[in-house]
Amino acid sequence: MPEPIVSPEFLPRLAQGGPFSDAERQAVYRAIYSRRDVRGQFEPDAVADAVLSRILDAAHHAPSVGFMQPWNFLVVRDAEKKRQVADIFARANTEAAAMFPEDRQDQYRALKLEGITSAPLNICVTCDRTRGGPVVLGATHMPDMDLFSTVCAVQNLWLAARAEGLGVGWVSILKEAEVKAVLGIPDTVRIVAYLCVGKVENFFATPELEQKGWQARLPLEDLVFDDCWGARHSKPG
Amino acid sequence: MPEPIVSPEFLPRLAQGGPFSDAERQAVYRAIYSRRDVRGQFEPDAVADAVLSRILDAAHHAPSVGFMQPWNFLVVRDAEKKRQVADIFARANTEAAAMFPEDRQDQYRALKLEGITSAPLNICVTCDRTRGGPVVLGATHMPDMDLFSTVCAVQNLWLAARAEGLGVGWVSILKEAEVKAVLGIPDTVRIVAYLCVGKVENFFATPELEQKGWQARLPLEDLVFDDCWGARHSKPG
Numbered sequence: 444m445p446e447p448i449v450s451p452e453f454l455p456r457l458a459q460g461g462p463f464s465d466a467e468r469q470a471v472y473r474a475i476y477s478r479r480d481v482r483g484q485f486e487p488d489a490v491a492d493a494v495l496s497r498i499l500d501a502a503h504h505a506p507s508v509g510f511m512q513p514w515n516f517l518v519v520r521d522a523e524k525k526r527q528v529a530d531i532f533a534r535a536n537t538e539a540a541a542m543f544p545e546d547r548q549d550q551y552r553a554l555k556l557e558g559i560t561s562a563p564l565n566i567c568v569t570c571d572r573t574r575g576g577p578v579v580l581g582a583t584h585m586p587d588m589d590l591f592s593t594v595c596a597v598q599n600l601w602l603a604a605r606a607e608g609l610g611v612g613w614v615s616i617l618k619e620a621e622v623k624a625v626l627g628i629p630d631t632v633r634i635v636a637y638l639c640v641g642k643v644e645n646f647f648a649t650p651e652l653e654q655k656g657w658q659a660r661l662p663l664e665d666l667v668f669d670d671c672w673g674a675r676h677s678k679p680g
Numbered sequence: 681m682p683e684p685i686v687s688p689e690f691l692p693r694l695a696q697g698g699p700f701s702d703a704e705r706q707a708v709y710r711a712i713y714s715r716r717d718v719r720g721q722f723e724p725d726a727v728a729d730a731v732l733s734r735i736l737d738a739a740h741h742a743p744s745v746g747f748m749q750p751w752n753f754l755v756v757r758d759a760e761k762k763r764q765v766a767d768i769f770a771r772a773n774t775e776a777a778a779m780f781p782e783d784r785q786d787q788y789r790a791l792k793l794e795g796i797t798s799a800p801l802n803i804c805v806t807c808d809r810t811r812g813g814p815v816v817l818g819a820t821h822m823p824d825m826d827l828f829s830t831v832c833a834v835q836n837l838w839l840a841a842r843a844e845g846l847g848v849g850w851v852s853i854l855k856e857a858e859v860k861a862v863l864g865i866p867d868t869v870r871i872v873a874y875l876c877v878g879k880v881e882n883f884f885a886t887p888e889l890e891q892k893g894w895q896a897r898l899p900l901e902d903l904v905f906d907d908c909w910g911a912r913h914s915k916p917g
Contacts, residue, residue, distance in 0.1 A: 462845035470704035594831035608699035645694040
């Protein structure tokens with residue numbers, strides 16, 4: 444695995460700071476800007492074990508509150524389990540469609556929102572809420588911090604996957620209790636993300652929901668405030 | 681900003697997939713592996729507006745459920761506001777220390793857990809829970825998805841900041857209601873992350889809580905399961 448560049452005089456405690464080279468920064472931004480939520484373009488090819496290990500290790504190097512590392516990764520390849528999860532999605536998605544205003548229901552139903560059985564891998568990323576013991580450093584006043592740490596792991600995995608040429612789709616239209624039953628997940632563990640993962644030949648150039656007219660990108664400058672809620676930033680982002 | 685490489689024949693709908701070059705992948709992994717939660721090594725130098733814009737735009741390109749983009753970014757430079765937030769931290773941290781078993785309290789109190797006033801910038805990242813209207817695509821069955829989307833924005837910002845030579849520290853030992861009062865944040869908006877941001881000369885080579893003996897890194901292979909909770913992965917990650 445790549446390691447940070449370290450000045451020998453600071454080993455092992457400190458690693459050199461400073462910005463990355465222009466080419467390195469460009470690569471980091473390329474991952475951030477070209478990452479997509481992929482629902483439907485998965486190739487059937489198996490994901491190589493070395494690549495899977497790299498994206499899981501990237502996830503494992505996310506920040507976590509109190510360094511509790513509350514995550515687990517259930518790698519689902521079994522066709523029957525994937526089919527069961529796809530059924531859970533289908534039932535939830537039928538319920539979901541009916542919740543929208545009538546004039547959006549047809550548009551909603553036309554969207555492809557998961558690639559559970561077409562992706563060679565599913566990865567269920569969970570958060571064990573008991574892992575750090577009863578008191579966790581940094582979670583004493585914000586009890587969701589363990590869930591948030593697990594989301595950081597998901598985002599690390601997603602960016603590493605993009606750099607590896609793998610698409611990732613986060614399926615959230617699921618009943619958590621039903622998926623937990625399929626995968627044997629204990630009561631004290633929360634599902635944070637159910638991911639479909641596989642090689643894709645092409646990514647959408649901009650988010651699929653933007654391309655399909657569901658929702659436009661908001662201007663960043665409307666979202667940045669100076670010192671106080673509602674105070675517009677002097678230099679638009 | 682860097683843009684994904686796009687094959688002209690697919691413009692504007694699709695961008696080319698495939699893995700990044702070795703050097704680009706290395707850069708993405710360098711950001712992931714050398715990112716740290718920084719509490720105490722901030723230089724006083726102002727963060728350049730162009731760099732701030734880049735890390736905020738990186739955050740804004742995180743995935744979000746239903747493309748709702750529920751985030752706002754309050755950039756706090758005002759010394760008095762920072763001092764008030766630091767006071768909120770100090771009170772919460774005194775409470776937090778008392779929650780630990782007695783034999784860990786001295787170790788807890790010796791840890792430096794925030795750089796609120798020493799960092800040139802604080803960025804409060806919030807989630808507007810009403811932004812997408814009453815029904816949000818993808819959040820119908822997992823109501824925390826807007827918060828999780830906001831965490832993805834935080835992680836994008838964190839990795840971009842590392843590539844820019846900026847340290848980021850996430851301060852979670854805060855009473856949310858008190859910080860909201862200082863920053864004038866409305867009731868329907870949640871604080872997801874309060875970040876301290878600034879240039880650092882050196883980063884710890886491994887997490888600070890690991891170096892200081894608070895918590896060890898868990899072996900990845902213990903965290904990866906095959907198809908079912910508890911089933912060990914055949915190829916350790």
